[in-house]
Amino acid sequence: MEGNNLSKKINAYDIAKVxxxxxxxxxxxxxxxxxxxxxxxxxVEEVIxxxxxxxxxxxxxxxxxxxxxxxxxxxxxxxIIEGIKAAANANQYHxxxxxxxxxxxxxxxxxxxxxRLQISGLITFKQLSLSILNRLSSIIKVVQCxxxxxxxxxxxxxxxxxxxxxxxxxxxxRTGKRNIGLINGPKSFRYxxxxxRGFKDALKEYNISTTKEWLISLPAIKYEIALPIVSQLLSAxxxxxxxxxxxxxxxAAVINAAQKYRLRVPADIAVIGFDNTMIxxxxxxxxxxxxxxxxxxxxxxxxxxKNFDHKNRxxxxxxxxxxxxxx
Amino acid sequence: MEGNNLSKKINAYDIAKVxxxxxxxxxxxxxxxxxxxxxxxxxVEEVIxxxxxxxxxxxxxxxxxxxxxxxxxxxxxxxIIEGIKAAANANQYHxxxxxxxxxxxxxxxxxxxxxRLQISGLITFKQLSLSILNRLSSIIKVVQCxxxxxxxxxxxxxxxxxxxxxxxxxxxxRTGKRNIGLINGPKSFRYxxxxxRGFKDALKEYNISTTKEWLISLPAIKYEIALPIVSQLLSAxxxxxxxxxxxxxxxAAVINAAQKYRLRVPADIAVIGFDNTMIxxxxxxxxxxxxxxxxxxxxxxxxxxKNFDHKNRxxxxxxxxxxxxxx
Numbered sequence: 001m002e003g004n005n006l007s008k009k010i011n012a013y014d015i016a017k018v019x020x021x022x023x024x025x026x027x028x029x030x031x032x033x034x035x036x037x038x039x040x041x042x043x044v045e046e047v048i049x050x051x052x053x054x055x056x057x058x059x060x061x062x063x064x065x066x067x068x069x070x071x072x073x074x075x076x077x078x079x080i081i082e083g084i085k086a087a088a089n090a091n092q093y094h095x096x097x098x099x100x101x102x103x104x105x106x107x108x109x110x111x112x113x114x115x116r117l118q119i120s121g122l123i124t125f126k127q128l129s130l131s132i133l134n135r136l137s138s139i140i141k142v143v144q145c146x147x148x149x150x151x152x153x154x155x156x157x158x159x160x161x162x163x164x165x166x167x168x169x170x171x172x173x174r175t176g177k178r179n180i181g182l183i184n185g186p187k188s189f190r191y192x193x194x195x196x197r198g199f200k201d202a203l204k205e206y207n208i209s210t211t212k213e214w215l216i217s218l219p220a221i222k223y224e225i226a227l228p229i230v231s232q233l234l235s236a237x238x239x240x241x242x243x244x245x246x247x248x249x250x251x252a253a254v255i256n257a258a259q260k261y262r263l264r265v266p267a268d269i270a271v272i273g274f275d276n277t278m279i280x281x282x283x284x285x286x287x288x289x290x291x292x293x294x295x296x297x298x299x300x301x302x303x304x305x306k307n308f309d310h311k312n313r314x315x316x317x318x319x320x321x322x323x324x325x326x327x
Numbered sequence: 328m329e330g331n332n333l334s335k336k337i338n339a340y341d342i343a344k345v346x347x348x349x350x351x352x353x354x355x356x357x358x359x360x361x362x363x364x365x366x367x368x369x370x371v372e373e374v375i376x377x378x379x380x381x382x383x384x385x386x387x388x389x390x391x392x393x394x395x396x397x398x399x400x401x402x403x404x405x406x407i408i409e410g411i412k413a414a415a416n417a418n419q420y421h422x423x424x425x426x427x428x429x430x431x432x433x434x435x436x437x438x439x440x441x442x443r444l445q446i447s448g449l450i451t452f453k454q455l456s457l458s459i460l461n462r463l464s465s466i467i468k469v470v471q472c473x474x475x476x477x478x479x480x481x482x483x484x485x486x487x488x489x490x491x492x493x494x495x496x497x498x499x500x501r502t503g504k505r506n507i508g509l510i511n512g513p514k515s516f517r518y519x520x521x522x523x524r525g526f527k528d529a530l531k532e533y534n535i536s537t538t539k540e541w542l543i544s545l546p547a548i549k550y551e552i553a554l555p556i557v558s559q560l561l562s563a564x565x566x567x568x569x570x571x572x573x574x575x576x577x578x579a580a581v582i583n584a585a586q587k588y589r590l591r592v593p594a595d596i597a598v599i600g601f602d603n604t605m606i607x608x609x610x611x612x613x614x615x616x617x618x619x620x621x622x623x624x625x626x627x628x629x630x631x632x633k634n635f636d637h638k639n640r641x642x643x644x645x646x647x648x649x650x651x652x653x654x
Contacts, residue, residue: 072404073405075402081399094440095426097424099424109389118443224605224608256609256611278551281551282550282580282609282610284610
């Protein structure tokens with residue numbers, strides 16, 4: 001399957017070319033999405049079938065990419081997975097998701113599994129220790145997605161958490177708010193560390209000292225964990241007049257806690273979320289947030305396997321500040 | 328690994344007994360959850376280590392259960408997966424998630440994969456044709472989760488979609504509403520068929536004929552697909568004064584579309600969702616919904632593998648009507 005055969009060269013772009021459609025349409029057909037015009041889908045399927053003839057030979061030994069995602073409850077991952085799926089389909093990888101918590105488990109067990117399943121590539125979503133990364137990369141290609149270990153040279157795709165958080169906090173400061181709280185995730189995550197750093201540096205630029213009691217690090221990104229903690233903060237005097245939250249789920253908790261205390265958003269409490277998930281749109285008022293290019297993060301992670309030994313393998317993708325009605 | 332060895336007998340309940348904690352605490356420790364008291368976690372870990380000695384022998388050949396979940400964007404699945412994880416850990420299965428769309432793909436390819444990965448059990452989440460189920464079950468134990476094919480005798484865990492939908496619609500009718508719309512998912516799903524049947528029968532009981540234009544079947548359970556369609560319904564005259572939605576995500580779309588037209592919920596538009604996901608709590612007003620025992624559905628699916636050839640292998644778990652503020 002490693003050979004220099006023709007089938008390696010067929011990808012979504014080739015199919016798109018022959019079918020006279022866009023590569024993203026081909027991806028949607030390959031992923032069996034419903035939002036493709038039926039006639040277009042048939043046309044693409046015909047082209048796929050033509051080219052399929054060659055691909056079929058590889059099917060028994062399709063390369064498998066394993067995604068290690070310990071927690072699927074955050075919808076944030078779903079869009080990244082869509083990007084990974086599209087790239088996997090385009091490159092004829094098969095995708096499997098594993099939920100082993102690699103930082104807290106018998107790594108040998110996992111390595112045995114990787115060998116037994118003949119996995120070709122592993123995508124990790126948590127920052128792992130250098131020793132674990134070294135052991136894993138001794139038997140398999142590893143790409144780090146979102147979270148990465150800066151001490152390792154392994155490829156990664158990420159965003160600039162520090163400046164995204166700093167910029168968002170400065171937006172809060174520009175509205176005149178001065179009592180700003182941070183609702184953060186578990187400190188074991190690199191993003192949590194980096195966003196707290198960005199948050200603090202923004203306050204420093206405005207000569208504001210951080211209030212320790214308003215720097216919250218939750219054990220998990222869960223609405224039901226955040227709600228009582230934010231409520232408690234808001235019931236005290238003085239309380240924050242703004243929050244930077246590292247997830248839209250947490251931003252939704254702030255908005256609903258404020259409502260409970262009849263505090264108006266954004267007049268009394270301004271809120272910024274993170275991720276631009278569906279929650280930021282359905283909450284009232286809609287949540288100002290930071291968009292991560294989730295599909296692209298996923299797609300790029302898979303692409304990194306293709307040029308695994310190239311130099312440019314540390315990707316930092318751009319975030320986007322999305323203004324809605326919560327600041 | 329099939330043998331009658333002692334390790335088979337160790338499960339979460341045994342560990343719980345020795346550690347003097349509840350089985351759910353053991354599950355949380357096994358799943359590396361953060362919401363366990365540290366001292367308790369250490370105590371449990373010690374007991375696990377003691378028993379682990381026996382389990383280690385099995386690790387190289389751990390039985391693998393494959394979950395086939397084509398779409399992970401619905402948070403509904405996350406809680407089911409948590410239940411599956413807890414049961415898998417308790418029974419020393421390893422869990423993998425596969426996203427192959429079995430209804431729309433080359434089944435031989437998937438069967439080759441199952442063989443190659445030496446999968447012990449497969450849990451499906453979509454209703455598959457009898458021929459596909461027969462082919463799969465010729466090489467592997469198959470348990471159907473949520474969706475099932477009634478023509479097959481394979482085990483399943485499900486809820487009574489028909490009566491859950493009928494009961495919910497009757498709740499709407501009892502509030503005095505008479506112009507009721509249905510926002511449904513793709514007709515290819517059994518739940519969609521059954522819930523529509525329940526919806527229609529409820530209307531029949533009140534001698535109300537269904538309005539065809541108000542029976543919406545969406546190509547996917549997506550907020551952004553539902554929003555414009557519900558908006559269009561609400562902009563017409565006459566428009567529905569109530570909606571039964573087969574998902575909380577769709578219920579959220581109804582609430583926000585109503586808000587756009589300055590229609591009050593529930594006075595002008597009453598709404599019932601389905602699933603009791605986080606969305607039903609964060610939307611304003613909070614959504615009346617139907618709770619599915621998601622954790623239990625997942626847990627039971629795995630348990631079915633243990634007594635695979637027993638008689639009682641068609642489980643229908645109870646739903647619960649959750650009254651909030653949208654009716």
